[in-house]
Amino acid sequence: MKTVIIGLLGARLDHGGLGRKRHERWRPTVSLVMHDSLPVDEFVLLHHPDEQQLADISVDDMRALSPQTVITTHLVDYDDPWDFEQVYSRLLDFTRSYAFDPEQNDYYIHITTGTHVAQICLYLLTEANYLPGKLIQTSPSKDGVQGTFHIIDLDLSRYDQIASRFEKEARDGIAYLKGGIETRNAAFNRLISQLEQVSIKSSAPMLLTGPTGAGKSRLAKRIYELKKQRGQVTGRLVEVNCATLRGDNAMSALFGHVKGAFTGALSARTGLLREADKGLLFLDEIGELGLDEQAMLLRAIEDKVFMPLGGDRETGSDFQLIVGTNRNLYEQVRTGRFREDLLARINLWTYELPALKQRIEDFEPNLEHELQQFTVRAGYKVSFNKAARAQYLAFAYAPEALWRANFRDLNSSVTRMATLATGGRITEDIVAGEIERLKQAWFAFSQEKSIATEVLTEVLPAETLSELDLFDRMQLSEVVKVCRESRSMAEAGRKLYNASRNQKTRVNDSHRLKQYLQRFGLTFQAVCI
Missing domain, CATH: 1.10.8 (Helicase, Ruva Protein; domain 3)
Structure with a gap:
């Protein structure tokens, strides 16, 4: 692996006087090619056009000190070195134009020189991996012009104390989402573990599915509290059950209305979306929402703007969204009761809570x-x-x-x-x-029991019935019904084995039925009483 250093020319620290005395002074950029423990294969020197003379002198000195180092320069032009936006944009442009090859090269980003703004920008670009390397910092020493250097790896997982603190925070977050309950179900624990990461890293909509009573509302509240603890939201949690919203009331409740928008609208109403600004909106049972409301909600999610009922001026709300449902939204899309584009927008993160x-x-x-x-x-x-x-x-x-x-x-x-x-x-x-x-x-x-169990309660003890699978209940109840409708066990057998009996050389339908009933401790006479 080759060693490549990228750094800004320091107009003050790298100057050191342009005469011969500069060789007697510590200059951060030049000193980097003077360490035997850090052989530099390539040095990319970034500088402002006004610093061309200093850049030329510095490059000549570095080549004299380290002939094996390939030194290239790159102009970074900005009007104001203290304008954060300008400096960051120009450095970002460099990262996009430079052909990085992390598989072949180890990159080090020098953050000792340049203004504080430039140093911060280099740090942020390295942290975001636009500059795929480690930070390197230099400092003078008392015993010469070489100075010292220190490498900082921003991969925090490499630092045991920091990594253990991150792990503890993650465990605390997971425990909080589970309400402090030591759950044992592996699939549920994996779901909550991922949900903890998504809750603090993403502001995209979340879809919580699962049967009624599985804990969707409680989980949404805990997600909100976790986001609030980690600074992801500053506003309030606004909850609404969409099953309670119908007609003009739905539009008004969600998006607000202006005074006089409809009969009885004696004053303006803010609306739940507006109340959730900077916070979190939880729409439970979203499958109950009307198509018109779905269309307006989609735009509010994508553009953060919507039109209050009866209004002529748009309003906005920057909210995070969690929706819940116990319905199959894909089936509702197929039947035309739910918008496909809205489903596509809300199911980026979908979590099905088990019963x-x-x-x-x-x-x-x-x-x-x-x-x-x-x-x-x-x-x-x-x-x-x-x-x-x-x-x-x-x-x-x-x-x-x-x-x-x-x-x-x-x-x-x-x-x-x-x-x-x-x-x-x-x-x-x-x-x-x-x-x-x-x-x-x-x-x-229980519909299954009303169909299959009603007959069986007359012929089986409750303890035996409770141990039967639904399959056995359904099958046995039909057998009992046929027996009761037949005059003899032979007649019942002919009805029950009407297809398979034609494939046998010797037919004994009564014996087959008797054996089946005996599995459950029953006789033909007992079930026909």
């Missing part, structure tokens, strides 16, 4: 979290006794525990048990009552 059943290994830590939250709200501590806790967890993990509303079901369940807990202790009796309540609620809403 509670999909991350059931996280049930226990979330149970603890809900108990802690109740304690904070109620002002007294509530906990399970050992047997009650085991009883509740066994039910929570069982197939019959549907957790239809996900974490909302868990929150409501804990609230009920904790409220009934005398002396702050949840007992087995309280748990048993809660389990029965949950079963009844889920049974009332």
Whole structure:
């Protein structure tokens, strides 16, 4: 690898007098080619047109001191060396015109010379990798004109203390997004880990999907708080459920209206987008938003401007956007209920939150979290006794525990048990009552059970039924119905095995049906009662 140094000529430090005495003084640029420990293969010297004489002398001296070093010069022309925008732009132009080859060369950016503005610009360009190298700084020494040099690598991951602090900040951010809950589901943990990075690095829209009660609203609030902690937003969090917005009310709520825009508009309204300026806007259930509102929202996202209802002058709002939905937006696009261009704009970062059943290994830590939250709200501590806790967890993990509303079901369940807990202790009796309540609620809403389980409850014990897969329930319920509609087991067998019986040399439909029913501890006579 070749060593290439890029540096600005220092009008004062590199001068050292233009006579012979300059060889007796430390000059930062010239000194860089004098170190045996840093052989320089190429030196790119940047200078202003007014510094041409000094540049020529410096180049001659460097070539005399280090004949093997290839020295090239590059003009950087700006009117005011203290104008940050001018200096940065000219240096940026250089980075775009120079043919960097990091695979073959090690680059060092000299930041000792030049104005403070120029030094800052070189630092920023190096940090952003426009200058793909390390910083090098020089200083004089008491024992001669050579001086010393120090290399600064901006790859902070190389510095153990800094890297460990970054890792701690990332862990703290991840823990904050998870509400301090020690979750165990690997897929969920990976999702939150990436979300932490995106939250602090990106201001692009985020799309949170998942079933009702999976925690989209709570996560959006935590993202906002994390962004606020890290200085990403300074405004407020504005939340709205799009399912509550209809017609003129939707337009007015989101984009505001002017006085007299419609009947009843006795005064102007700011609108939620404007209220979210410099902050974060969370639009939950965005799939419920009308097409007209979607069109205006798209423009507000892209251009940061929109027209209030009834207005003739645009207004603006610089907000960050998070949207949530439990609907399939791609399906809604196909059916014409959602704009494809809006979906393309909001799904740059899409995160699907799993249902509670999909991350059931996280049930226990979330149970603890809900108990802690109740304690904070109620002002007294509530906990399970050992047997009650085991009883509740066994039910929570069982197939019959549907957790239809996900974490909302868990929150409501804990609230009920904790409220009934005398002396702050949840007992087995309280748990048993809660389990029965949950079963009844889920049974009332479960379409599968209303179709398949209604018949089976008449022929199977509840314990056996709870252990059956949905597939077995659906199949067995149909078999029972056919048996009840038939005069004999042979007739029921002919109906049930109407296709496969034609492929057998010996047909015994009754025996096949008998064997099937015996799998569930049933007989033909028992199911026909």
